[in-house]
Amino acid sequence: MKNDKRTRLERAGWVVGDATVFLGLSPEEQRFVELKLALARGVRQLRERQGLTQAALAKQLGSSQSRVAKIEAADKTVSLDLLMRSLLSIGATPRDIAKLIKTAEAA
Amino acid sequence: MKNDKRTRLERAGWVVGDATVFLGLSPEEQRFVELKLALARGVRQLRERQGLTQAALAKQLGSSQSRVAKIEAADKTVSLDLLMRSLLSIGATPRDIAKLIKTAEAA
DNA sequence: CGCAATTATGTCAGATTAGACATTGCCATC
DNA sequence: GATGGCAATGTCTAATCTGACATAATTGCG
Numbered sequence: 001m002k003n004d005k006r007t008r009l010e011r012a013g014w015v016v017g018d019a020t021v022f023l024g025l026s027p028e029e030q031r032f033v034e035l036k037l038a039l040a041r042g043v044r045q046l047r048e049r050q051g052l053t054q055a056a057l058a059k060q061l062g063s064s065q066s067r068v069a070k071i072e073a074a075d076k077t078v079s080l081d082l083l084m085r086s087l088l089s090i091g092a093t094p095r096d097i098a099k100l101i102k103t104a105e106a107a
Numbered sequence: 108m109k110n111d112k113r114t115r116l117e118r119a120g121w122v123v124g125d126a127t128v129f130l131g132l133s134p135e136e137q138r139f140v141e142l143k144l145a146l147a148r149g150v151r152q153l154r155e156r157q158g159l160t161q162a163a164l165a166k167q168l169g170s171s172q173s174r175v176a177k178i179e180a181a182d183k184t185v186s187l188d189l190l191m192r193s194l195l196s197i198g199a200t201p202r203d204i205a206k207l208i209k210t211a212e213a214a
Numbered sequence: 215c216g217c218a219a220t221t222a223t224g225t226c227a228g229a230t231t232a233g234a235c236a237t238t239g240c241c242a243t244c
Numbered sequence: 245g246a247t248g249g250c251a252a253t254g255t256c257t258a259a260t261c262t263g264a265c266a267t268a269a270t271t272g273c274g
Contacts, residue, residue, distance in 0.1 A: 028195040035191065035201065054221060064263050069222050079231095079261060080187040084142065088135045094142065094212050098205035105201050160250060171233055176252050184231060186261095 031104070033074070038104040039083045040074035042097070046090045047072075061089055138211070140181070145211040146190045147181035149204070153197045154179075168196055 025033065047057050047068075054068040061068070070078050071086055087097055132140065154164050154175075161175040168175070177185050178193055194204055 028192070031195050031201065032192060035204075038201075053219085055219095058263095062263085064265080065221075066223075066265080067263060069220095073222075075223090077261060080191055082262080084187055085135070085139060088138050094138065094145075094208050094210075097142075098208040101201050101205040101208065103201075161252095162250075165233095169233085171235080172251075173235080173253075174233060180252075182253090186231060188261095189232080 034104040035101060036074040036078075036080060036083060038100045039080070039087060039097070040072050040078075041103075042092060042100040043083065043086050043090065044072045046087070046092060050090065052090075057086070057090065061086060141211040142208060143181040143185070143187060143190060145207045146187070146194060146204070147179050147185075148210075149199060149207040150190065150193050150197065151179045153194070153199060157197065159197075164193070164197065168193060 047054070052060075053065075054072070055065040058065045058068045067078075067082075068086075071083060074083070084097070087100075092100075154161070159167075160172075161179070162172040165172045165175045174185075174189075175193075178190060181190070191204070194207075199207075
């Protein structure tokens, strides 16, 4: 019960009620977020290294500048799928990605 | 299904010919799929290593047995997000995940 | 400063994915 | 060849994510 409700709320908005908000993302959620951040950094890095603007990358991705901005910000409306596709689209190899992920090692 | 994929690829901006449907997938799409497969294998591996049934893992995840089956099959209705959350939920570390991803190195 | 280019944020309709459930298939053990 | 546990597949509806657009905010330059 409690868990169901909590899970639902968390999925709905990352923002769950009380004190757990700040300290409290579950450890898994926390890791998940860090993973996303690490990949997001990777996208920005590779994009800039290639001298592309967000708009240019967006075109490559068949998306929009605003979404690229969100990708790089690891916005909560951006899925891992999109993040990963972006990375692949700018030429990241699985090896590169693995390296990024190691970057997300627990604090 | 084929049509779904086709639509999706087209939406993403790929030119999809008939041959592509069977053999081809763009290199990126291909890598993406391999990535998913690698992670899916990881889920199964870790689950079995812990002696859990799909139903048991499902409960842990707040999901259903059928979805876990699809996760492990890297079904196309399963997102990377779900895959990753599953991995984290059964205790995979970023390091473990990085290792899995290296496994998806281009054929 | 003014201006252009780039990046960030908010919103929405439409597309995609989620969990649930029903059903079926698969192997064991009896 | 029945029974039982586990895994796979299809299909719903609700929830989430996406690209697009509008619009700020930021940065770099003359």
